[in-house]
Amino acid sequence: MLVKKRIDYYPITIILLVLGIDLVVFLFSPSALLPIIWMIVSLNIKGWICSWNHNHQHYNFFTVPLANRFIELVMGLQTGIVGEAWVLHHTLGHHLNYLNQSKDESAWKTPQGRLMSRLEYTFKVGFMAYPTALKVGKQHPKSRNKLIQNIVLTVLILGLLFSNNWLNTLIIFVAPMIILLFMVVYETYYHHAGLDQLDPYQASYNITDRWYNFFTCNLGYHTAHHLQCGKHWSQLPQLHQNIKHKIPPHLYREAGFPFSLMTKIEQQLSQRFSTN
Structure with missing residues (x-):
């Protein structure tokens, strides 16, 4: 069976449906009004997709690698977090180091031991998300190469979309990608902030x-x-x-x-x- 767990048809269907609506609105909107409305409406749904993207990187949806790469490409265009970014920054980084704030890739403490505010954490971890993932990737070259490939492919697709309709590309794809990357970090603050524990x-x-x-x-x-x-x-x-x-x-x-x-x-x- 192509999908490992039948229950994953639920997120996969919504991910592909949202992609379909993104493309229909992108291609056929007579003005910027409809893309703006859809962008606002879809932000919450794409926020859920951020969670599903996270889950997929821990336990892939599909048995076929090419299908996993495709769905990662789609989710990257929807959430701003491309395939393998979660793996490096989160699974091979944060999950191994979350009990040690001097090493945690999503550290909520400053090097001086001060608890960051939620906004400080959001901007620091958000702006450093991809550099941090690439840094972790030095110890995992295969995963790092996949991340670089995914970044390049995503940029190329955005470039093609941009050449077709730059305004719709900014509204439907680029703006949500930037917003949701930082919103994901904003939400993760309260997963661990203030819990300096070894247990x-x-x-x-x-x-x-x-x-x-x-x-x-x-x-x-x-x-x-x-x-x-x-x-x-x-x-x-x-x-x-x-x-x-x-x-x-x-x-x-x-x-x-x-x-x-x-x-x-x-x-x-x-x-x-x-x-x-």
Whole structure:
């Protein structure tokens, strides 16, 4: 079977659907208004795709390497994080070093030991994302070469799109890529910030909200993910159940808007129907 896990048809279908809409809007919009509207509407969906891109780099969607390279190219154009960037910066970098702030590629401490603000962290880690990935790649030349190939290919495709319609390219592709690269870093701040721990059960915040984990494909089970990052995202809830007694209560966070609102509405509807 081409797709390793049947459940991954869910993110793959949405990724390709968003690509299709991107291209239709790019090719057939009579003015810049529709691309701007679509760009704003799609940012949230592409934010979810950032999570799915992360999951794919830990556990590839497809059994065929060429299919994985294609979906990585698509997600790179949607999120600003091209194939192999997650692998180098995140899997071969952050995952190995997140318990040591002097080495962590996503360090939330300055070299002097000061806790960065969320904005300081976002700009520092965001601007250095690709240089850091390439630096990690010196120890992993095959992965580094793939990253360079993916960067070049992405730039070439953007160049072709730009030559066809520079304004639509900026609105539909370039702007979301830049915004989402920094938004991903912004969101990762609260995965670990302030948790200077050697115990992996006390080094990550978790979000168990059902809607948050539905749309992010279980990104909220972060302690479980760090303990076994090679596990498929669909297996993380069970792993979390097995280890949750080891996670201190203060390491659970609220999902935030709009997921908290969705959960509240669901609870109210459930109570209403149960009383009728």
